[in-house]
Amino acid sequence: MNTYAQWTLPTTDGIHSLELDENIPVSSLPPLGDGDVLVNIKAAALNYRELVIAKGTVPGTIKPSIVPCSDGSGIVQAVGKDVSDFKPGDQVLTHMCPHIPSTQPPLFPEISAGLGQNEHGTLRQLGTFHHSALVPTPANVSHEEGCTLTCSGLTAYNALFGLRGKEVKAGDWVLVQGTGGVSIAALQFAVAAGANVVATTSSKEKAERLKGLGAREVVNYRTDSSWGITARTFTPENCGFDLIVDIAGDESLPQSLAAIRADGAVVVAGILGDSAAETVPMLGCLWQGCIVRGLFLGARQQFREMVKFVEEKDVHPIVDEKVFEMKEARQAFEYLEQRKHFSKVVIRVS
Known part of the structure; x- marks a missing residue:
């Protein structure tokens, strides 16, 4: 050369x-x-x-x-x-x-x-x-x-395994949002670890692809304005998710807080949502008794x-x-x- x-x-x-x-x-x-x-x-x-x-x-x-x-x-x-x-x-x-x-x-x-x-x-x-x-x-x-x-891969890995004592393990319930790089990597890693994964998307075609990658259930966030509550119903006894990978920030955090279980963790790993969305008061994690964690890479x-x-x-x-x-x-x-x-x-x- x-x-x-x-x-x-x-x-x-x-x-x-x-x-x-x-x-x-x-x-x-x-x-x-x-x-x-x-x-x-x-x-x-x-x-x-x-x-x-x-x-x-x-x-x-x-x-x-x-x-x-x-x-x-x-x-x-x-x-x-x-x-x-x-x-x-x-x-x-x-x-x-x-x-x-x-x-x-x-x-x-x-x-x-x-x-x-x-x-x-x-x-x-x-x-x-x-x-x-x-x-x-x-x-x-x-x-x-x-x-x-x-x-994307490193962000997803950190989201799932980077919080000491809250690492995703077999049998856990994980929610991932959308079909971008971080979300798909998180889905793949969580499935590989033996977790139960629920995903969100905006189309039937993408929903089928997500299921093909191992998602147990898929919720359409475009047609379901309460998709966080809907996703929660898939967890045992409606108790909520152990971990949620949130990639849209203020736009999706209210839904994530509605879906998380007590003592679960919402990992904020992106801000791809509507920048005009109302900022979510962090007292929301007090009402839910959960952890909200932000990370880069x-x-x-x-x-x-x-x-x-x-x-x-x-x-x-x-x-x-x-x-x-x-x-x-x-x-x-x-x-x-x-x-x-x-x-x-x-x-x-x-």
């Missing part, structure tokens, strides 16, 4: 700001730092974060001409002299937030400083990353499947634990049926923006 391709955002005026350069000389890559790893990126997955960065509406700064995307899977090409945990030929996944201790959960400042916003991301065929931005790829997954684990050590879980349970992350090629990145962004996808939107990079 004498040249490689990458996408950048010279401006942040929207998806049309994305620019592709297909003939960057490999010789133009900077010298490898002592703690750096050169990766041939094979696949990248999109998050809603990529859309708000492209539009310049994400909180915090954006590095000029940033290479977008945080989620990637690839093969190590070379390592710096101080790198001992990776070698050429290893398959790796990216972690969005490098340069922090392996046990530290990222918060918003670390995410703002991370890949795709203030460090060049994964929408490029060759990329240099600090070794702390990488973890081994599960042995049982493809590059397309693996790249979905960086954000998960620590790098937790990522490594998830890799082992995926291997041991032979979980294969779900990728949307439409996989895009490198030249089609703009179309992939538009597809995500239009919410046509099921689970994760993936781009084949190399």
Whole structure:
């Protein structure tokens, strides 16, 4: 390989700001730092974060001409002299937030400083990353499947297993909302752990797909304005769910609080709902006697634990049926923006 391709955002005026350069000389890559790893990126997955960065509406700064995307899977090409945990030929996944201790959960400042916003991301065929931005790829997954684990997979894993004493176990009842990446990963992980999962969606077609992935019951949140109460009726003696993965924030929290059991946990892992929804008073968790926990992603050590879980349970992350090629990145962004996808939107990079 004498040249490689990458996408950048010279401006942040929207998806049309994305620019592709297909003939960057490999010789133009900077010298490898002592703690750096050169990766041939094979696949990248999109998050809603990529859309708000492209539009310049994400909180915090954006590095000029940033290479977008945080989620990637690839093969190590070379390592710096101080790198001992990776070698050429290893398959790796990216972690969005490098340069922090392996046990530290990222918060918003670390995410703002991370890949795709203030460090060049994964929408490029060759990329240099600090070794702390990488973890081994599960042995049982493809590059397309693996790249979905960086954000959605790790968030879902943290939601289910990250609260000490409340880890999801066989026989528990779990509610997941919608068919985006976090929700589908949470459904797959919870089913793999032996939990009973109820899901929500807005269409009959998606409901059938959710049942095919192991959901016991599915509730249509578009036609049922009290879907939280309806979902609760599926739990034994109408007692409510042990854990709920809430991805819509203020819009869905009232429903989540109606569905949770006493001493259960509602994990707020997204804000994809109506931004004009009325803020839910947190005294709601007092009336329900439950825990409400917010989180971003998960620590790098937790990522490594998830890799082992995926291997041991032979979980294969779900990728949307439409996989895009490198030249089609703009179309992939538009597809995500239009919410046509099921689970994760993936781009084949190399």
